[in-house]
Amino acid sequence: MTGDIDSAADLAQDVFLKAFQNIESFRGHCKFSTWLYSIARNRCMDELRSRASRPGQTADMMLEQLADTRSEQVSQALEQRESAQSLRRLIQESLDETEAKVMTLHYVEELPLDSITRLLGLQNASGAKAYVVSARRKLERIAERKGSPLRSKESNNE
Amino acid sequence: MNDNAPAEKRVLKTALGPGDGCPDVGQLERLLTEGSTPPAALAAHVDSCAFCRTEVQLLREFHAGPNRETEAAAVEAITCRLRARSNGIFKGETPPRGATSEPWWRLFWRGPWFNPVALAAAAIVVVVAIGLQTRISPPALRPPGAGPEVLRSNAIIVTAPSGDVAQAPAEIRWQPAPGAARYKVRLLEVDGHELWNAETAQSMVQIPGAIRSRIVPAKTLLCQVSAFDEAGRQIAISDTVRFRVLQKPYQP
Numbered sequence: 001m002t003g004d005i006d007s008a009a010d011l012a013q014d015v016f017l018k019a020f021q022n023i024e025s026f027r028g029h030c031k032f033s034t035w036l037y038s039i040a041r042n043r044c045m046d047e048l049r050s051r052a053s054r055p056g057q058t059a060d061m062m063l064e065q066l067a068d069t070r071s072e073q074v075s076q077a078l079e080q081r082e083s084a085q086s087l088r089r090l091i092q093e094s095l096d097e098t099e100a101k102v103m104t105l106h107y108v109e110e111l112p113l114d115s116i117t118r119l120l121g122l123q124n125a126s127g128a129k130a131y132v133v134s135a136r137r138k139l140e141r142i143a144e145r146k147g148s149p150l151r152s153k154e155s156n157n158e
Numbered sequence: 159m160n161d162n163a164p165a166e167k168r169v170l171k172t173a174l175g176p177g178d179g180c181p182d183v184g185q186l187e188r189l190l191t192e193g194s195t196p197p198a199a200l201a202a203h204v205d206s207c208a209f210c211r212t213e214v215q216l217l218r219e220f221h222a223g224p225n226r227e228t229e230a231a232a233v234e235a236i237t238c239r240l241r242a243r244s245n246g247i248f249k250g251e252t253p254p255r256g257a258t259s260e261p262w263w264r265l266f267w268r269g270p271w272f273n274p275v276a277l278a279a280a281a282i283v284v285v286v287a288i289g290l291q292t293r294i295s296p297p298a299l300r301p302p303g304a305g306p307e308v309l310r311s312n313a314i315i316v317t318a319p320s321g322d323v324a325q326a327p328a329e330i331r332w333q334p335a336p337g338a339a340r341y342k343v344r345l346l347e348v349d350g351h352e353l354w355n356a357e358t359a360q361s362m363v364q365i366p367g368a369i370r371s372r373i374v375p376a377k378t379l380l381c382q383v384s385a386f387d388e389a390g391r392q393i394a395i396s397d398t399v400r401f402r403v404l405q406k407p408y409q410p
Contacts, residue, residue: 005232005235005236005239008232008236009235009236009240010239011241012236013240015242018373028186029184030183030184031187033220033221033269034183034184034217034221037216037217037220037221038183040220041183041220052209063316087169087172087173088173088174088206088207088208089206091173091174091207091208092208095208095363097211098376098405100174100208100211100212101211101212101215102207103170103173103174103207103208104174104209104212105212107167107170107171107174108171108174108175108176108209119216120215120376121376121402121405122405123322124405133252142186
C-alpha cells in the first residue's frame with residue numbers, strides 16, 4: 001500500500017501501538033481482526049492522504065491535466081439533473097467493479113493513484129489512472145446523453 | 159491545470175461516498191463470516207453501494223493476509239524490523255544521536271516506562287488476533303496406533319494453479335502421494351467458503367466450466383488437496399495454495 005518497506009514498518013508499528021493504547025475500546029461486537037483492520041485502515045488512509053498533499057504526486061497531476069474542458073459541463077449536468085441517489089445509481093449501472101472501487105478510493109478516500117494501484121493489485125501498465133480515465137469517459141457520455149444542458153451551453157458559446 | 163477539477167471531485171465524492179444507510183465495518187464483517195447468512199437488506203445494500211463493496215474488499219484482503227510473494231517477503235522484513243526494535247527496548251539501548259528529530263512514536267517506543275510486561279501484553283494481543291483470524295479447527299486427539307500419520311507439511315505439493323495466473327485455470331494438478339488411492343480437491347474462497355470440490359484417483363482434476371466462470375480476475379482463491387488410502391483414511395494433505403487471475407490490461 002505504501003510502496004516501501006520503511007514506511008510500512010513505521011505504519012505497522014504505529015497501528016499496533018494505537019491498538020494497544022485503545023484496547024479498552026474493543027467491545028467484542030465484531031472480530032478482533034476487524035477492529036484491528038479499522039485502526040489500520042484509518043491510519044494508512046491518513047498517511048497516504050498526507051503524502052498526496054506533498055509535492056511530487058505526478059500521476060495525479062497528470063490526471064488533472066487529462067480532464068478536458070468538459071469536466072465542468074459533466075459535473076454541472078450531473079449535478080443539476082441528478083440527485084445524489086440517482087447519480088449513485090448511474091455510477092452503479094455504468095461503471096464496472098474495478099472502476100467503481102478505484103473511483104471510490106480516489107475521490108472519497110482521496111488516495112493517490114499509485115497507492116490504489118498497489119492496494120488493488122492492478123496489473124495493467126498505467127494502473128489506477130486508466131480506470132479513472134475510463135470511468136470519467138463513461139460518465140461524460142452519460143452527461144452527453146442527458147444532453148440539453150451541454151448542448152445549449154455549447155451553442156451559447158458559439 | 160484544469161480549473162474545473164474541484165467541482166467534478168466534489169460531485170463524485172458525494173455520489174461515491176458513504177450514505178446514511180451504509181453499515182459500519184462490524185456489520186460488513188458478517189458478509190465474510192463463514193457459515194453465517196447476512197441479512198438480505200445488508201447484502202442488497204452492499205450490492206448497490208460502491209463504497210461498501212470497496213470496504214468489503216479491503217476487509218477481505220486484510221483478513222486474507224499477504225497474497226503475493228512480494229508482500230509475503232515485505233511482511234517478513236517488517237516483522238524482523240519490529241522484532242529488532244523490541245529487542246532494543248529489552249536491552250535498554252539508548253536512542254541514537256539526533257533522536258529528537260524522530261517522530262513522537264519512535265520516542266514513545268523507546269521510553270523507559272515501556273517495559274517488557276507491556277510488550278508481552280502487546281504480543282498477546284497480536285497472538286490473539288492471529289488466533290481469531292485462523293479458522294482452522296483444533297486437531298482432534300489421536301490415540302496411539304490409530305492409523306497412519308497424516309502428513310501435512312508438503313506431503314502433497316499442488317503444482318498448478320499457484321500465484322498469479324493469466325486466466326482462469328482449467329485444471330488442478332499436484333504431485334502424487336505414496337499410498338494414495340484417491341484424492342479430494344477443494345476450491346475455497348479466502349473466507350473459507352467452499353466453492354467446489356471433487357474426488358479423483360488421478361493427480362489432476364478438471365475444473366468444470368461453471369466453476370471456471372466464477373474464477374474472476376483479482377479474486378484470490380485457495381486450493382487444497384487431501385489424499386486417502388484404500389481404506390478411506392486420510393494420509394496426507396497439501397497446504398492451502400493461493401492463486402489469482404490477473405486483471406486484464408485496460409483497453410481504451
